[in-house]
Amino acid sequence: MNKKIDIFENLANDIIGSDLPEREKTEILKSIANAKEQKLNIMITGATGCGKSSTINALFDYEVAKVGVGVDPETMDISKYELDNMVLWDSPGLGDGKEADNRHSKNIINKLLERDENGNALIDLVLVILDGSTKDLGTSYELINQVIIPNLGDDRQGRILVAINQCDVAMKGKYWDSLNNKPEPKLETFLNEKVDSVRKRIKEGTGVDIQPIYYSAGYKEADEKQNPYNLSKLLYFIIQHTPKEKRLVYVNNISTKQEMWKDNDDLKDYSTEIKKTFVESVKDTVIKGAEIGSEIGSILGSAGKVIGGVVGGVIGGAVGIVKSLFSKW
Ligand SMILES: Nc1nc2c(ncn2[C@@H]2O[C@H](COP(=O)(O)OP(=O)(O)OP(=O)(O)O)[C@@H](O)[C@H]2O)c(=O)[nH]1
Ligand SMILES: [Mg+2]
Structure with missing residues (x-):
């Protein structure tokens, strides 16, 4: 510890x-x-198994969420995790059947419309996680375009971050350089195209122009372990989307495990930034x-x-x- x-x-x-x-x-x-009194509220949502729990566990030095190993959605309804001044709302996305989808949509919308004691939106940032290993992102677009963005109020662009997880297995595990824990050029091209198509689908559906990123939360199983990729990049984007006066809250909560942060693309020196x-x-x-x-x-x-x-x-x-x-x- x-x-x-x-x-x-x-x-x-x-x-x-x-x-x-x-x-x-x-x-x-x-x-x-x-x-010190600033409260930061982040909603993390996305389809069953996209990696919400894994992402929370990788980013923050705290075993906040159970990582699913079975087929049942581990996160049935919105779970709340409080770490110091940071509150994480882990909410299931869509794709669990009509009845569940309706319930989840309603829960998400209610949370997005909630106000804090100053009358500001309670949720500072919505992190939508997409599963990079699935072709069918239909329910994710529905979640983003019809549930989240219309309920974000004025500062739409600033309060949503779309991140494509499991980039390591986006091509069924092919072209992942596990020795260096990074994508080979072919996978990189594939992922960049994916980012582009997600951006387009959201733009077409809502008129909102956002810049998705891709990453891997990594995993830990009994005898196998893979460190995250682009987790520093993800944190960098999360911070950029966080109101300035609340950014210091992260200092007390992010993981101090070096290996979580070290593997990233070299578009920027994220750690220094x-x-x-x-x-x-x-x-x-x-x-x-x-x-x-x-x-x-x-x-x-x-x-x-x-x-x-x-x-x-x-x-x-x-x-x-x-x-x-x-x-x-
Ligand atoms: N290869 C790989 N596996 C991942 C990655 N992120 C998560 N996983 C695995 O995907 C499975 C689901 O991850 P969870 O973190 O439980 O996903 P979740 O979104 O919290 O799922 P629910 O709570 O059930 O909705 C687990 O077996 C994870 O180990 C990743 O970046 N790469
Ligand atoms: Mg979960």
């Missing part, structure tokens, strides 16, 4: 122990308390208006670079936490 990280407590201790004037200390501690985002969040939501400006972008890249001043020290502490989280992906 890894030691639990609490970025808010760490930041607060840094501030309390700093030489800042009392008034500034109080200000910043208030911001930290506020950031994620770390930058977290440090930016500390700057924007906690130490508002502090004079560190443009230096922030470079500190993660160059080892040992020190920002001056007390606030710099605190940011340095935050960087330390973020770095220790992922060590070297």
Whole structure:
């Protein structure tokens, strides 16, 4: 069991122990308390067996959900998992028969229309998982185009993320380079085409233009294990779709198992981008208006670079936490 990280407590201790004037200390501690109170709600949905539970288990350092091994849908109705300030709503998608589909649609719509105590939509982000190994995505399109998107309100594009899982077995296991845990070029082409066709089907059905991604949540069975692929990319996209003031919530909850994060496409250095985002969040939501400006972008890249001043020290502490989280992906 890894030691639990609490970025808010760490930041607060840094501030309390700093030489800042009392008034500034109080200000910043208030911001930290506020950031700590933010509740993040994510809905994870998709057809039976697409990998909702596996994805939750891979992303977050917590055995939150039972991974199905039988034929019965493990997630009969919406399950709620609370991890600190993060609430995950694991909801079955469509394709379990008319009666169940009606019930699931209704449950999803009700959840999407729910408001928090500030009158904002309760669900910050809907992650729709598609099973990359099935040809027939009809029920998934129905779920996305007819159930989810029409009930997302104004910020449609920003609140839905479509991710195609099980990319390793999208061509029945062919062209998966298991030695390096990545797709061979043929599979890569196939997956990119799949991404394109999903994007088109959603655009045609709703007018909404979203950019799906593909990944593998990996699996662990009695004698076999495969690490995730593009899980860092998935997290990167999840963070991009999360309101800025709530992004720090992830720091306390994402898996600290290095092997979960290391295999990704090389379109971007996702680990560095994620770390930058977290440090930016500390700057924007906690130490508002502090004079560190443009230096922030470079500190993660160059080892040992020190920002001056007390606030710099605190940011340095935050960087330390973020770095220790992922060590070297
Ligand atoms: N090869 C491969 N198998 C996967 C992947 N993700 C999940 N699986 C397997 O697919 C099966 C179903 O995964 P779950 O995570 O239980 O799927 P679920 O969406 O939670 O299913 P329900 O809760 O029943 O709706 C399990 O046997 C997983 O091990 C993946 O990326 N690749
Ligand atoms: Mg499940």
